[in-house]
Amino acid sequence: MAQTKSARKTSQSGRSSNGRDAGAKKGDALLGLDKGELHAMLYQMLLGRRFEEKSAEAYAIGKIGGFCHLYIGQEAVAVGSIMALRPEDYVITAYRDHVQAMVKGVTPNAVMAELYGRVDGCAGGKGGSMHLYGAEQNFLGGWGIVGGQVPLAVGAGFAIKYREQDSVVLCYMGEAAVNQGAFHESLNMAALWKLPVIFIVENNRFGMGTAWERASSLYDISQKASAYDMPSAVADGMDVIDMRRVTQEAIDRARADGTPTLIEARCYRFMGHSMSDPVHGVYRTKEEVEEQKRKDPITRFIELLKDNELLTDEELKKMDAEILKVCEEAMEFADNSPEPGIEDLYTHVYATEDVHGRLFFDRKNRLEQS
Amino acid sequence: MAILTYREALNQALAEEMERDPDVFLMGEEVGLYNGAYKVSKGLLDRFGEKRVVDTPITELGFAGLGVGAAMLGLRPIIEFMTFNFSILAMDQVFNSAAKVHYMTAGKFKCPIVFRGPTGAALQLAAQHSQALEASYAHFPGLKLATPATPADAKGLLKAAVRDDDPVVIMEGELLYNLKGEVPDDDDYVVPLGVADVKREGTDVSIITHGKMVHVALQAATALEKEGVNAEVLDLRSLRPLDVDAILASVQKTNRVVYVEEGWPYVGIGAQIVDTIQEEAFDYLDAPILRVTQADVPMPYAKMLERMAKPSVERVVAACNRVLYRQTA
Numbered sequence: 045m046a047q048t049k050s051a052r053k054t055s056q057s058g059r060s061s062n063g064r065d066a067g068a069k070k071g072d073a074l075l076g077l078d079k080g081e082l083h084a085m086l087y088q089m090l091l092g093r094r095f096e097e098k099s100a101e102a103y104a105i106g107k108i109g110g111f112c113h114l115y116i117g118q119e120a121v122a123v124g125s126i127m128a129l130r131p132e133d134y135v136i137t138a139y140r141d142h143v144q145a146m147v148k149g150v151t152p153n154a155v156m157a158e159l160y161g162r163v164d165g166c167a168g169g170k171g172g173s174m175h176l177y178g179a180e181q182n183f184l185g186g187w188g189i190v191g192g193q194v195p196l197a198v199g200a201g202f203a204i205k206y207r208e209q210d211s212v213v214l215c216y217m218g219e220a221a222v223n224q225g226a227f228h229e230s231l232n233m234a235a236l237w238k239l240p241v242i243f244i245v246e247n248n249r250f251g252m253g254t255a256w257e258r259a260s261s262l263y264d265i266s267q268k269a270s271a272y273d274m275p276s277a278v279a280d281g282m283d284v285i286d287m288r289r290v291t292q293e294a295i296d297r298a299r300a301d302g303t304p305t306l307i308e309a310r311c312y313r314f315m316g317h318s319m320s321d322p323v324h325g326v327y328r329t330k331e332e333v334e335e336q337k338r339k340d341p342i343t344r345f346i347e348l349l350k351d352n353e354l355l356t357d358e359e360l361k362k363m364d365a366e367i368l369k370v371c372e373e374a375m376e377f378a379d380n381s382p383e384p385g386i387e388d389l390y391t392h393v394y395a396t397e398d399v400h401g402r403l404f405f406d407r408k409n410r411l412e413q414s
Numbered sequence: 415m416a417i418l419t420y421r422e423a424l425n426q427a428l429a430e431e432m433e434r435d436p437d438v439f440l441m442g443e444e445v446g447l448y449n450g451a452y453k454v455s456k457g458l459l460d461r462f463g464e465k466r467v468v469d470t471p472i473t474e475l476g477f478a479g480l481g482v483g484a485a486m487l488g489l490r491p492i493i494e495f496m497t498f499n500f501s502i503l504a505m506d507q508v509f510n511s512a513a514k515v516h517y518m519t520a521g522k523f524k525c526p527i528v529f530r531g532p533t534g535a536a537l538q539l540a541a542q543h544s545q546a547l548e549a550s551y552a553h554f555p556g557l558k559l560a561t562p563a564t565p566a567d568a569k570g571l572l573k574a575a576v577r578d579d580d581p582v583v584i585m586e587g588e589l590l591y592n593l594k595g596e597v598p599d600d601d602d603y604v605v606p607l608g609v610a611d612v613k614r615e616g617t618d619v620s621i622i623t624h625g626k627m628v629h630v631a632l633q634a635a636t637a638l639e640k641e642g643v644n645a646e647v648l649d650l651r652s653l654r655p656l657d658v659d660a661i662l663a664s665v666q667k668t669n670r671v672v673y674v675e676e677g678w679p680y681v682g683i684g685a686q687i688v689d690t691i692q693e694e695a696f697d698y699l700d701a702p703i704l705r706v707t708q709a710d711v712p713m714p715y716a717k718m719l720e721r722m723a724k725p726s727v728e729r730v731v732a733a734c735n736r737v738l739y740r741q742t743a
Contacts, residue, residue, distance in 0.1 A: 136483075168520030179522040184486060186518075189510050195476050196511060199483020199491075206439070206465065206489060226506070229476025236471070392521045393555050395579035401608025401655030404555070405686065 075289055079354050083363070085127055085284055086349065089119040089342050091367050092143035095152055098371045099142065099159060103319045107378075108159045112173045113140040117314030120341035121246050122147050124279075124287025125214055125309075128295055132209075136184035136197045137216035139174035140246075144216060149181035156374035162381035169384045170392065182211075190251075191217060191224030194243070198230045201239030205302055212240040212298040214291070219308075220251025222265055231306065235272040240298035242291065243306045246281065248313040253327035269306035281311030282341045285348070312336040416599055421591040423565035424454045427572040428492065430601040432462055435490060438576060441468040441477055442494030442531075451496045452532065452591050478504035478529070482511045482581075485527040490576060495531035498547050498585060505550075512581040513556030528575045533561070533585035534626055534676040538720055541712035546676035548624070549683050551583045552653045558582040558607055560652040561625035565595035567651055570605025578607065587626035608655030612664070616646030619734045620664040622687060623674040624650040627725060631674050634730035641742075645734060653683060661687065662695050669700040670737040674730055679707040701737040706730050 074082065096114045103112050115122070118140075126135055126147040137144045145155055150166050158165025159173050167177050167186070175186040184200060187193035197215030204211045221227055222245055234241045245265050249256055257263060269276035275297060279290035287309060294305035314337060316323045324330045349355035394403060418426065432438045444451045446459040446469040459467040470477040474495065481491035495501040501508065508529060515525040535544035551559050558580055562568040568586065575582035597603075613628055614635050621631040628649045635645040648664045650657060665671055671691060673684035684705040691703060709723040735742050 134487075167518060167522070170520050171518045175518045177519040177522050179519070184483070184523070187511070189506060192479070192506060192510055195479020195507060196483035196486065198476070199480040199485070200487055201483075202480055203484040203487035203489050206484070226475055226479065229471075229473040230479070232471060233473065233476055233480060392517045392519075394558070395516050395521070395524045395526075399558075399608045399655045400606055401610075401652060401657040401659075403558075403608075403655045405656075405690075 073285055073348060074352060075285060075292075082349060082354055083359075085123055085288075086345055086355070087363055087367065088123045088127065088147050089284060089345065090364060091146060091152065091370065092119045092123070093342055094364070094367050094371050095146065095155070095374070096142060098375060099156070100319065102159070102375060108173065109161065110172050110174075111139065112159070112319040113317065114315040114319065115140050115143040117336070117340070118246060118248055118281065118311045119143055120284035120287050120345070121244065121281045121309045121311055122216070124284040125244055125291040128288050128292045129212070129214065132182065133211045134182045134184055134200050134213040135216075136193050136200065136213065137186065138190065138193055138218060138221065139186070139188045140218070141174065141176050141186045145176040145178060145183055145186070148178060148183040150176060150178040150183055152370055152374040153377040156378040157381045160378040160381070161383065162378055163384050163388070164377070164381035168388065168392070191221040191226040193217065194221065194226050194230040197241050197243070198234050198239055201234060201241040201302075201304070202237070205237070205239055210299050212242060212295050214242050214244060216244045216246055218251060219245050219247040219249070219256055219265060220254070220259060221245070222268060223259060228271075231269070231272045231274060231304070234304040235274045238302035239304060240302045241304045242294045242298060243304065244291070245306070245308045247308055247310050250313060250317070250327065252317040252321070255327065265308040266306060274304055274306055276306040276308070279307055279309045281309030282339050282344065284341060284345050312339070415596045417594055418565050418597040419591065420562075420565045420568050420586070420593045420595070421452065421454055423569040423597045424572055424586065425456055425458070426597070427569045427576075428455065428458060429461065431573055431576040432458070432466060434601070435576075437488065438490045438492065439466040439468065440492045440494065441470055441481060443470055443472055443496050445469060445494050450494070452588065454591070455494070474500050474504040475507055479507035479511060481527050482507055482515065482525060485512075485525045486515060486523045490526050492528045492530060492576060495529060497543065497588070498531055498533040499543050499545050501529065501531070501547070508551075508557070508581070509554050513554045516580065517556060524579050525581050526579045527581045528572070528584060529581070530572065530575070530584035531586060532588040532591075534587055535708075535713055535720070535724060536588040538715055538717060539713075540715040544713035546708065548585060548653055548675070549677050549681060551585070552683060552686075556581065557654065558652070559585065559654045560607055561585045562651065563587075563590070563613075563625055563628035563649050565593060565597045567605055567611070569597050570603050571607070571651065574604045574607050577604065582607070585625060590626055605651065607652045608657055609651065610657035610660035611649045611651055612646060612660075613649045614645070614647040616644045616668065618644045618668055619670040619672060619738055620646045620648055620668045621672050621674060621730060621734065622648045622650065622661060622664065624653060624683065625676065627674045627676055630725055630727055630730060633727045634734065637727060637731050638734055643734065643738065643740070656690075658690060658694070661691065665691055665695045666698050669698055671699070671703040672706060672730060672733045672737055673703065674706045674725055676708055676725060678710050679705055680710060682707055701739065704733040704737055706733050
């Protein structure tokens with residue numbers, strides 16, 4: 045089956061069909077970004093990594109509960125793409141959302157306090173790890189049903205077009221989400237109505253413990269865009285520069301006339317599906333994980349910067365120490381933030397509670413009313 | 415006051431609210447060019463254009479979710495389901511997204527959206543097209559739900575829903591669209607959510623109900639009047655918020671209750687009403703509360719079977735007589 049015109053155009057733009065093996069070439073490898081911008085990207089990647097290492101420690105001692113999905117290994121995807129945005133642009137993602145939230149500007153303090161379930165968390169302790177939000181930062185969350193955030197992203201794109209703005213929406217999802225109906229319904233509407241949404245599929249190879257080739261009849265996710273006459277691209281999700289380059293192209297298209305894009309970011313999850321799942325086992329070998337860790341996106345970016353004489357060991361050490369301090373302060377902040385109380389249980393269910401009649405049907409509310 | 419059909423009253427509410435607030439838009443299957451599957455949106459495309467009256471593909475989950483995302487950015491979508499039977503495809507977005515936006519974000523984001531369309535059975539449409547889903551939607555904290563029974567309530571409740579900052583579900587009745595009634599011309603005519611309405615004053619028994627069944631209850635009350643029984647008909651109008659005070663006032667007056675609803679009995683709206691009454695007005699009851707509902711089966715096609723499955727005037731009359739311990743012929 046021939047690809048559609050627009051899909052063909054972008055797939056011929058020179059992308060490797062296997063982004064994971066595509067290396068960044070020297071020379072054109074830095075996209076004209078200056079040292080400050082490159083250091084900012086490294087800072088965000090390292091912050092994401094250290095923050096989640098600390099989160100894992102906090103989870104192990106029971107400070108963080110519930111499900112906690114770590115992003116370790118995938119940092120290049122969020123950092124490369126979100127740092128190509130303007131502040132007024134929107135980001136929405138699924139439940140592996142800590143790093144997206146922080147790169148979009150939600151503070152490490154507010155994120156850690158949310159993981160701890162405290163009142164100073166970015167969702168007041170009502171969301172937790174999977175449901176982080178930032179209204180001022182245009183970070184739309186933080187959603188727990190696989191694929192459920194994708195129609196919401198299209199709604200954000202619809203609102204942007206309705207208001208004749210030139211913002212864009214980055215919508216992240218894991219590769220397993222593309223088998224959900226919500227994905228296909230959303231891509232169809234976005235392409236049909238030219239809504240400025242960039243769908244970034246983080247193909248970390250596994251939907252929980254099911255390898256991609258065991259879940260999809262089609263290996264190449266970017267090809268799914270052709271069904272909706274939508275431009276698509278494959279990015280090396282282990283290469284922050286490649287992520288930024290591919291996303292920037294999509295952003296430019298979206299700003300120009302609302303054209304959406306499907307990006308497949310090929311990456312790898314170094315940790316288990318969530319903190320309660322094993323790193324390896326029946327679905328992948330320890331050797332496979334070790335092999336992938338040799339392509340660590342942070343190590344790779346550090347080497348690239350050093351090769352271009354844009355980073356010294358001294359600068360790296362200083363940055364890492366600063367980040368560690370930020371993470372430790374976030375944990376201290378979270379520890380000191382109060383736990384929500386009974387007075388918070390019933391708040392925020394409704395925006396307008398000033399109504400006649402009864403909204404809640406349990407004893408507490410009855411007692412309050414009597 | 416003007417005499418309008420229920421359909422025209424809804425249309426008037428939509429037009430007035432879209433005129434009042436440029437952030438309001440209508441989206442759904444066949445709402446534009448086709449003027450609505452039930453013609454509720456007739457003329458709106460011509461008046462407001464394609465930007466604000468949006469025909470969608472048949473993609474209920476997709477456009478319900480689109481509405482939620484747009485509402486998070488401050489627009490005020492009105493999402494039409496051709497019928498609520500099809501909303502079952504969209505339930506993930508209504509229950510998992512719309513109902514939880516405000517709570518999960520601790521109020522950082524609001525979700526001022528309306529989901530509307532007809533609920534319940536029409537005539538011989540069989541099991542998949544004849545469902546009254548009020549209980550399912552009333553179950554979720556975070557949603558509000560109203561079920562207008564008259565043209566005036568249709569206008570007033572829909573306008574209240576559009577102006578509300580929470581997700582509000584408006585369940586209409588396919589068999590009500592041609593019903594005529596007086597409707598206030600006032601373009602600020604709003605029926606607040608959570609206020610029940612005594613559609614007929616009575617002293618002997620309270621028939622409490624909502625939506626289309628209000629008319630079955632009123633016919634039953636007329637029939638009972640001929641037998642010397644003075645029945646009160648209380649139309650809840652909103653199922654969440656629920657006007658508990660109005661329910662208790664009616665129970666205290668008549669001491670006997672029959673609940674009538676179009677949906678199934680098990681875990682139905684009536685079950686909740688019975689629970690509320692037994693807990694808060696136990697001493698006022700002179701008889702157990704009876705419920706008249708759809709038969710606890712998927713709706714059959716055959717005319718006679720369908721008739722037997724639906725709540726009827728005769729069954730409501732019989733239930734009232736039972737709670738009154740009246741011997742009838």
